[in-house]
Amino acid sequence: MPPVSEAALRAAVMRLDPASGVEFDREFHAAWEQALQQDSTVPMHTFLRRWAVFVSLHRFPGRSARVRELERLVGAASSLEEARAAANEVGRLLAAAESEIAGR
Incomplete structure (x- = not known):
């Protein structure tokens, strides 16, 4: 996991998903x-945290594929239970990403 800094996260995003680099730059600005x-640092901290989670989720190909599959499942669910099950797993992956970032 790279440091939670603009330069390190930009490099990681560009390596993991170059198409997301445009969104990274737009959100940074x-x-x-x-x-x-x-006159607050909160927007920058929020930005860095959001992209650190993105990098954490997508830096392992298997985990990245699972996140994308779960997003697809939530959108295509034929029942509330199916959507909840997929959303709960997304929540667990997000929690693991947050823990990884906090443990740096």
Whole structure:
């Protein structure tokens, strides 16, 4: 897991999913503007945390594929129970990603 910094996360995102690099840059600039307007570091911390979770989830191909499959299952679920089961597993993967980031 790379350090939770703009440069390290940008490099990781570009390596893991270059198409997401555009979104990373757009969100970075929006967070920067918001931080300046609010005179607060909270928007930048939120931005960094969001992308650290993305990197944590997608840095292992199997986990990345599972996240994408679960997202598809939630969208295609034919019952509330199916959607909840897939969403619960997404929640567990997100919790594991948060733990990984916190343990750095």
